[in-house]
Amino acid sequence: MADKIDEIIDFDKTHLWHPYTSIREPLPVYPVKRADGCLITLEDDKELIDGMSSWWAAIHGYNNDFLNQAVQTQLGSMSHVMFGGLTHEPAVRLGQQLLELLPDSLNRIFYCDSGSVAVEVSMKMAMQYMHSLGKTEKKRFATIRGGYHGDTFHGMSVCDPINGMHTLYQGVLPEYLFADKPNCTYSDTWRDDDFQSMQELVEQNHKTLCAIVLEPVVQGAGGMYFYHPEYLKKVREICDEYQILLIADEIATGFGRTGKLFGCDHAQITPDIICLGKALTGGYMTMGTVVATEHIGEVISAGQPGVFMHGPTFMGNPLACSVASASLDLLVKNDWQEKVNRIEKQLSTELKRCLELHSVQGVRVLGAIGVVELKESLTSESMATIQQQFVEHGVWIRPFGKLVYLMPPYIISQSQLKRLTDVMYKILSEGKYL
Numbered sequence: 001m002a003d004k005i006d007e008i009i010d011f012d013k014t015h016l017w018h019p020y021t022s023i024r025e026p027l028p029v030y031p032v033k034r035a036d037g038c039l040i041t042l043e044d045d046k047e048l049i050d051g052m053s054s055w056w057a058a059i060h061g062y063n064n065d066f067l068n069q070a071v072q073t074q075l076g077s078m079s080h081v082m083f084g085g086l087t088h089e090p091a092v093r094l095g096q097q098l099l100e101l102l103p104d105s106l107n108r109i110f111y112c113d114s115g116s117v118a119v120e121v122s123m124k125m126a127m128q129y130m131h132s133l134g135k136t137e138k139k140r141f142a143t144i145r146g147g148y149h150g151d152t153f154h155g156m157s158v159c160d161p162i163n164g165m166h167t168l169y170q171g172v173l174p175e176y177l178f179a180d181k182p183n184c185t186y187s188d189t190w191r192d193d194d195f196q197s198m199q200e201l202v203e204q205n206h207k208t209l210c211a212i213v214l215e216p217v218v219q220g221a222g223g224m225y226f227y228h229p230e231y232l233k234k235v236r237e238i239c240d241e242y243q244i245l246l247i248a249d250e251i252a253t254g255f256g257r258t259g260k261l262f263g264c265d266h267a268q269i270t271p272d273i274i275c276l277g278k279a280l281t282g283g284y285m286t287m288g289t290v291v292a293t294e295h296i297g298e299v300i301s302a303g304q305p306g307v308f309m310h311g312p313t314f315m316g317n318p319l320a321c322s323v324a325s326a327s328l329d330l331l332v333k334n335d336w337q338e339k340v341n342r343i344e345k346q347l348s349t350e351l352k353r354c355l356e357l358h359s360v361q362g363v364r365v366l367g368a369i370g371v372v373e374l375k376e377s378l379t380s381e382s383m384a385t386i387q388q389q390f391v392e393h394g395v396w397i398r399p400f401g402k403l404v405y406l407m408p409p410y411i412i413s414q415s416q417l418k419r420l421t422d423v424m425y426k427i428l429s430e431g432k433y434l
């Protein structure tokens, strides 16, 4: 077994890229043998309680019988057929379920490959919409600083310009408009001046603005930041006032993670286009979805060239649609609201004590997301060390920058979550990773 583990690690180190890594100074990676429920089992049989849901996705945990069954049943009839000129029940059934969950006005569904591609598709839709209306000068986008919208070029163009290293791609990456990140946090009292930066940006640029793209209420990978829902209401109003579309990137916030089914529900607003991904398939398969209003679809189809110009090879993949369908069934059947509320309460109670630590700047919790922000960013060395300490203590928590956070599967038990928060407190209080 030691041989097998060595072989995995050696080959990986020699030939595989990991997300955002250097091949010269690779950080350690841990070989996984299997994953069940909220447990990740390493090749050496060590069990880790999962605090990450594999980046927001595995909301029902791993190796779920119902989801497995959905994939297996589908596999028995077809794993894939092209979506050009063909359709199938899994795509239709998933669409019906999405319409049940989404606001009534969002009813034109485009299936695609991943979150980043969903963002690309949404931005192309917005541009084609304006083009069809004859407003060809409206082709720029605006967003707020601190966001994350994926790693493809247009997704990157609305990521935070500093985190996203925009200077690297200067001259090729489109240069869009950034309003200040809202200062009022989710729990602050709203102050109107928090909208001033976006207000000015829109007033000065509305003639060339096609859409505002943002993550509603929770900025995820860009900083795990929770802003005031009133900000979203203001964005909705100003978009309506100046004929700008609102694209809600709910790839991270969708399907209950923030305590509401969708992030926009915190402000009771409806975007013109919504992007979904991550938890859509319960973490089983890569899939993105863009849902727009009928009006946008109509306008695009009435204009030139009269079709929406996108069509991925694996569009509407039946395996992905089937498992997404099953995941949405589980979401509703298993009372996600009760589960997320319970996690929120427990995280709030148990993470509070991290505030005593001198290394900690702040603690925040919303829905099934618990964040401890440190005063200093972790270096890549301290990141490797803290990761190893977490693994030694039997938990899977992967910090980045100043942020040590938990985003567990909704099915996590009270004692498993307690273990995650206890270990987090212990490792941070010992401070041996510095």
Ligand SMILES: *Cc1c(COP(=O)(O)O)cnc(C)c1O
Residues within 6 Å of the ligand: 114, 115, 116, 117, 119, 148, 149, 150, 151, 215, 220, 221, 249, 250, 251, 252, 253, 277, 278
């Ligand atoms: C993860 C994420 C994306 C990108 O999704 P991928 O599936 O990684 O391409 C886009 N937007 C948000 C808000 C995300 O959290």
